[in-house]
Amino acid sequence: MRSTGKNIRLTIDNSIINYDDEGAENAPAIIFIHGFPLNKSMWDMQMEALKDTYRVIAYDIRGHGNSDAGDAKFSIDLFVNDLLCLIDVLELDNTILCGLSMGGYIALRAVENYPELFDALILSDTQCMADTPEGKVKRLSAIESIKKNGVEKYADESIRNLFATESFTTRIKEVAAVKNMIVKTSQESLINTLHALANREGTCDKLQDIKMPVLITVGSEDKITPASAAQMMKEGIANSFLKVVAHAGHLANLENPSVFNHHLRKFLFRFSKKQFPLPLKPTITVN
């Protein structure tokens, strides 16, 4: 039987994956996948906005939020495996994936390997490219800095890049919440995830195989995965739509939720294949 609400605990190989599952059972299901090093609460505004119409599920990636880290070596493929376990346990089919940044890497990899499980895809502030050699060096220096200076300092440095300049005055609550999410992530999980990100494979050469509808969004001030990376995905995926979200950096869903949600709703309304059951069964006659 389905458990609904917040902070439901699912055990996969002795590790707990913590998730929220809200909205109607037979409505189209959307799974939200958060970015690094955040947690499922980054999607709270989207869950709230959509739960009257859709089944909305958000989970903490292992080692983040309230999900256990487990013993396995972190990789994007391991994170995809956790996602598939969640889909399997919740008996979902025709799922819509919405991933931001690292969540997008996971979503792209899942769609590449298991396209039949998904109806539509939303890629927010993400990219299909693997890390460049310089990018890998930056990850290693971030690891050294975390070991030397601790998580709080890493959080302060990270948020500078995550938000648009104006968000530090207009989105004070969201900036504080994101810092809190980072600080609550253990040093070990931060380091293990940085290794997983550095070692991930690119998915750009597989974009042409994606046949489902795809919404790509990017914050106009995104410094981490800029508009050029979004444009590249748009050009690679035939059935895709690109929306640039103004007044936002890398976390467009938090920095400009009304515009982000508007694009999300419009896309979902047009492209979620599974239709809602009608609340009342009308009698229809054709003469």
Ligand code: MLT
């Ligand atoms: C994220 O937001 O998930 C990260 O910025 C991804 C990355 O560092 O590649």
